[in-house]
Amino acid sequence: MKKSQTRPIDAIYLALIYLFFYLPIAVLIVYSFNNSSYSLVWHGFTTNWYHSLFSDSGLWIAALHSLIIGVLAATFATIIGTLAAVSLYRYRFMGKGLLNGMIFILIVTPDIVMGISLLLLFSILNMPLGFWSLLLAHITFCIPFVVVTVYSRISGMDKNIFEAAKDLGARELTIFTKITVPLLLPAIISGILLCFTLSFDDVMISYFVSGPGFEILPLKIYSMARLGVKPELNALCSVTFILTLLLVVLSQKLTRKES
Amino acid sequence: MKGDNNFRNFSVAIISTWLGIFALFAFLLVLFASFMQPDSNKIFNFHFTLSNYTTLFSSLYVIVFFKSFYIAGACTLFCILLGYPFAYILARKTSRWKDLLLLLLIIPFWTSSLIRSYAMVAILKTKGVLNNFLIHLGIIHHPLQLLFTNTAVMIGLVYNLLPFMILPLYANLEKFDNRLIEAARDLGAGKVRTFTKVILPLSLPGILAGSILVFLPAMTLFYIPDLLGGAKALLLGNLIENQFLLTHNWPLGSAISVTLTAVMGIMLVAHWLSSKNRSGEDFL
Amino acid sequence: MSDKTVVEIKGVSKSFNDQDVLKCIDLTIKHGEFLTLLGPSGCGKTTLLRMISGFEEPTNGDIYIDGKNAKGLPPHERHVHTVFQSYALFPHMTVSDNVAFGLRCNGIPENEVKPRVEEALRMVKLENFGNRKPAQLSGGQQQRVAIARAVVNRPLVLLLDEPLSSLDYRLRKTMQMELRQLQRKLGITFIFVTHDQEEALSMSDRVVVMSEGVITQIGTPRQVYEEPACLSVAKFIGEVNIFETNVSSITDGKITVNIEGMPHTYPNKHNFSVGDKALVLVRPEDVRVYDSNEVTDTSNMYRGIVEDFTYKGTTVDLMVRLDSGKVLATTEFFDEDDDSLVYTLGEKVWLHWVNGWEVILPHEG
Numbered sequence: 001m002k003k004s005q006t007r008p009i010d011a012i013y014l015a016l017i018y019l020f021f022y023l024p025i026a027v028l029i030v031y032s033f034n035n036s037s038y039s040l041v042w043h044g045f046t047t048n049w050y051h052s053l054f055s056d057s058g059l060w061i062a063a064l065h066s067l068i069i070g071v072l073a074a075t076f077a078t079i080i081g082t083l084a085a086v087s088l089y090r091y092r093f094m095g096k097g098l099l100n101g102m103i104f105i106l107i108v109t110p111d112i113v114m115g116i117s118l119l120l121l122f123s124i125l126n127m128p129l130g131f132w133s134l135l136l137a138h139i140t141f142c143i144p145f146v147v148v149t150v151y152s153r154i155s156g157m158d159k160n161i162f163e164a165a166k167d168l169g170a171r172e173l174t175i176f177t178k179i180t181v182p183l184l185l186p187a188i189i190s191g192i193l194l195c196f197t198l199s200f201d202d203v204m205i206s207y208f209v210s211g212p213g214f215e216i217l218p219l220k221i222y223s224m225a226r227l228g229v230k231p232e233l234n235a236l237c238s239v240t241f242i243l244t245l246l247l248v249v250l251s252q253k254l255t256r257k258e259s
Numbered sequence: 260m261k262g263d264n265n266f267r268n269f270s271v272a273i274i275s276t277w278l279g280i281f282a283l284f285a286f287l288l289v290l291f292a293s294f295m296q297p298d299s300n301k302i303f304n305f306h307f308t309l310s311n312y313t314t315l316f317s318s319l320y321v322i323v324f325f326k327s328f329y330i331a332g333a334c335t336l337f338c339i340l341l342g343y344p345f346a347y348i349l350a351r352k353t354s355r356w357k358d359l360l361l362l363l364l365i366i367p368f369w370t371s372s373l374i375r376s377y378a379m380v381a382i383l384k385t386k387g388v389l390n391n392f393l394i395h396l397g398i399i400h401h402p403l404q405l406l407f408t409n410t411a412v413m414i415g416l417v418y419n420l421l422p423f424m425i426l427p428l429y430a431n432l433e434k435f436d437n438r439l440i441e442a443a444r445d446l447g448a449g450k451v452r453t454f455t456k457v458i459l460p461l462s463l464p465g466i467l468a469g470s471i472l473v474f475l476p477a478m479t480l481f482y483i484p485d486l487l488g489g490a491k492a493l494l495l496g497n498l499i500e501n502q503f504l505l506t507h508n509w510p511l512g513s514a515i516s517v518t519l520t521a522v523m524g525i526m527l528v529a530h531w532l533s534s535k536n537r538s539g540e541d542f543l
Numbered sequence: 544m545s546d547k548t549v550v551e552i553k554g555v556s557k558s559f560n561d562q563d564v565l566k567c568i569d570l571t572i573k574h575g576e577f578l579t580l581l582g583p584s585g586c587g588k589t590t591l592l593r594m595i596s597g598f599e600e601p602t603n604g605d606i607y608i609d610g611k612n613a614k615g616l617p618p619h620e621r622h623v624h625t626v627f628q629s630y631a632l633f634p635h636m637t638v639s640d641n642v643a644f645g646l647r648c649n650g651i652p653e654n655e656v657k658p659r660v661e662e663a664l665r666m667v668k669l670e671n672f673g674n675r676k677p678a679q680l681s682g683g684q685q686q687r688v689a690i691a692r693a694v695v696n697r698p699l700v701l702l703l704d705e706p707l708s709s710l711d712y713r714l715r716k717t718m719q720m721e722l723r724q725l726q727r728k729l730g731i732t733f734i735f736v737t738h739d740q741e742e743a744l745s746m747s748d749r750v751v752v753m754s755e756g757v758i759t760q761i762g763t764p765r766q767v768y769e770e771p772a773c774l775s776v777a778k779f780i781g782e783v784n785i786f787e788t789n790v791s792s793i794t795d796g797k798i799t800v801n802i803e804g805m806p807h808t809y810p811n812k813h814n815f816s817v818g819d820k821a822l823v824l825v826r827p828e829d830v831r832v833y834d835s836n837e838v839t840d841t842s843n844m845y846r847g848i849v850e851d852f853t854y855k856g857t858t859v860d861l862m863v864r865l866d867s868g869k870v871l872a873t874t875e876f877f878d879e880d881d882d883s884l885v886y887t888l889g890e891k892v893w894l895h896w897v898n899g900w901e902v903i904l905p906h907e908g
Contacts, residue, residue, distance in 0.1 A: 014348055027382060084270070087267065099275060106278070109523065110475045110478070112519075113516045139281075140282065143278070161632075161633060163627070164633075169649045172266035173266045183635055197370065218373055222373055241371065248366055
């Protein structure tokens, strides 16, 4: 096959779309360092907005809450999702089709439907909205992403490896800890990182299942954004964006390296 | 042997229980609630009724429905028009930059769309970047009112959802066998005919997969119209949000959600039908 | 090889989703023998292997391993180990850890593990490769690690599922020899699955020929080649010319059949009656070809015209059309001093085969 040379017009088109994706974010980051509250004109470099950001204790608490929820949700979702992906790949069991279907539906269902369905569930169960409702919701919407990430990795593996281990006398738990998990490790770590970014950024579902007692960062950003553009918010969004960006890049590196 | 099933049973049980409660049961609750009578003091009144669905067909809601469909449809169309050439060029590229380009495409997929929407506000506002830029170029002389218009909502939606169109399209076109194009050209088909008769039909599942990922969120991402469109732009998402958090009419909100899910189901069936004669490729 | 039975398969059948994959298989495998399951893909040979190893359970019938009914026994409790087609080495472990895996799973103390691993690696001539990862080995070396990993547990039977199919031709030949030698040295029963008849013939003590879920013949390589029990065996193992004919008369326990216009007389092994349909099978290499100037007495020969010839290095294959219209395949071995093996298309030749080298079978169906 001859190597296709990118035509200039194609390259320009790609560049324009990427510009469309990244210019607004770049502008946001640049203006978070602008020494002026409202003007678009450049008034010199400042880190004032970051200073005032870091001295806002309310923000710190919200960020801490988000961090806790993110870490816990990512951990539990990854454990459950990995077990699910391994079971779906390796075992035959009743209701496997249904389970597959549910994971698929969870992925394509609009977030808002998941949000209100969980709100209904928690209300019926008489559960107060706050830490627990948020955690349970976040684990739930993270699970399918772990399943997809881990499953795509395990399905590329040689099925005979598991049979060989079984043949040599390994019990299922040994196979899982000695064979499956080490081989899936890149996918599992990438799953954890992606879950964390999903949880850390989620607005749609958290909006319905969070309570006044437990504020998280994305909802705080949302309520600030509704009031308009502010330099502190520019700074906050820049920090959050860069943080999640790093995690996504890291997780992509992990999945790509060995495939 | 018997004790050896413990691990399997444990993992199947834990995932089944979790999804059974938080996905299946929760979704069924929505369906159930949509047939109950609303009650502003309780979740709902334990009385079967179809009134929530009949209310949906009253003029106010029908207008919101159509407007939502119209905006989401237009957004999907724009995403196809912008995204198809992009995915096509990227899929056929073989340069060493490809990995980086792909990564740059995946990043918006995982990072906060709220923050990106907020960034759009800064671009579009009256004294924002876009207006200044256009005035500077001399294309316009007075700033345009962009923010709080349907145009702004549309721009925001396309901006947020375009990657969701491009990725499935890219996945589809990437797997495309170049020899088919060569064969078509070899058999005498022109460029246009090769595209309309060979490439386009084979990429239809990709287009549909992308459309599902764009169309549904376009109707429901309530914070985009909220930030960019002000109170004027009311999408299905805002309608559901209002039923649940403002007017406290949960059964009606549930009915809207069920209708939305039904739309999703129809699109999934269409996607399934279009990809069924091809090998079972993954959705994403 | 002894007469002791190590695996006994009694009336085993298997179906997947109402599809019969195996139908009532009976097979006795002796201790220390090299047995090959031979057949085209989809004949059920791998399924049979997987039932011996314990990855599948028979739908009906029983499998006895070392005299014990293996029903319900998981793979690792059968004293049977499998070498997979893909080798299935654990990519994240070193060669030594791969080989030690089974020992550790069975709770063998660590001070015993090391010498046994070393011994197994020495056996497959990989004693210096213990610290490598599988990805750093060649295909043939990976194959040997897979064998070492299986034999280190001292199984009664080693099951090999087309273990050579992913190697190239020359390496495959070498590994065939090595496997045969290893099997003699270890004295372990090998059950070897392949679809390659040449491989089966050159390696095995006994060959089990399978077709569409049934065993069509069990015998030594020589038996299945020279005395195929049925047409499908004859067709699968080597090329064969088939003549369809009728028994025209029987005298003194001998039948006379007419082959392409010439009568032949054979012993009546299959209880033919006059008028029965019979098949006469002749291997291409059993057919002799003569130039028209080489022979004087052509009374018992067939006349034909060379339609095609293929030079194959050690042999020359001809397609010869007889006067009757029938096309015969022949194979002649090269003899450097003989220039009579040069043919031209359309050349007239005389064909002949030694009476008694053909196989006579009743007509099937």
